Amino acid sequence: MTSPPPSLSATSESPVCHRVLVGITGASGAIYGQAVLEILADLQSVETHLVITAAGRRTIAHELDMPLRRLETLADAVHDVRDIGAPPASGSFPLHGMIVAPCSVHTLAAIACCQADNLLLRAADVCLKERRPLVLMLRETPLHLGHIRAMAAVTEMGGIVFPPVPAFYDRPRTLADIVRASALRALRLLGLTDVAAGIRPWCGRP
Numbered sequence: 001m002t003s004p005p006p007s008l009s010a011t012s013e014s015p016v017c018h019r020v021l022v023g024i025t026g027a028s029g030a031i032y033g034q035a036v037l038e039i040l041a042d043l044q045s046v047e048t049h050l051v052i053t054a055a056g057r058r059t060i061a062h063e064l065d066m067p068l069r070r071l072e073t074l075a076d077a078v079h080d081v082r083d084i085g086a087p088p089a090s091g092s093f094p095l096h097g098m099i100v101a102p103c104s105v106h107t108l109a110a111i112a113c114c115q116a117d118n119l120l121l122r123a124a125d126v127c128l129k130e131r132r133p134l135v136l137m138l139r140e141t142p143l144h145l146g147h148i149r150a151m152a153a154v155t156e157m158g159g160i161v162f163p164p165v166p167a168f169y170d171r172p173r174t175l176a177d178i179v180r181a182s183a184l185r186a187l188r189l190l191g192l193t194d195v196a197a198g199i200r201p202w203c204g205r206p
């Protein structure tokens, strides 16, 4: 782990008011995790923590132009997914919320079963028990009933399942536009007001 501050270090130069945990799993779509980290890195008010599963490391290497080391520098602190004693494993650690981008079916199902045998899963379980926002950018299609039941279970527990589905009325021109729009909308669900300001609302007919 890269030295996470124990408490929010708000100063006049750095008015940190939210601490957010970003999880990256082995679903396709590591680029969503990259977009989320890039958006949060631009927000002075957010302190970003990052945890990546073993499968997530593999998809990052396969899908991103950015090497893992560079991706990790977008976060303020990086935690080893095997470190189930890291700060986000405890409800006493003041975390605003957590986003998993992208979220695999494996991780969704584990959260639905309250399975918490790695740091990402434990932190997600903690978010739910502490009634903190948990947003899962689930990437899988088509869906069988087991997937849908797992989504229902997590939703009943208070989590938000957010499959990154593009909004074409925004007239996205590039892949980056599509990914960023989904990342912004998912982050807005965490209740980060600075993020909401970056979303262009639909104003009726074009």
Ligand SMILES: Cc1cc2nc3c(=O)[nH]c(=O)nc-3n(C[C@H](O)[C@H](O)[C@H](O)COP(=O)(O)O)c2cc1C
Pocket: 024, 025, 026, 027, 028, 029, 053, 054, 055, 056, 058, 059, 062, 103, 104, 105, 106, 107, 108, 139, 140
């Ligand atoms: C290239 C690649 C793409 C994958 N895409 C998906 C996917 O889109 N959705 C998914 O649920 N799993 C996908 N998987 C499978 C997961 O990586 C696998 O289930 C893994 O165990 C997930 O572990 P994690 O949840 O701990 O990251 C993919 C695997 C690879 C190698």
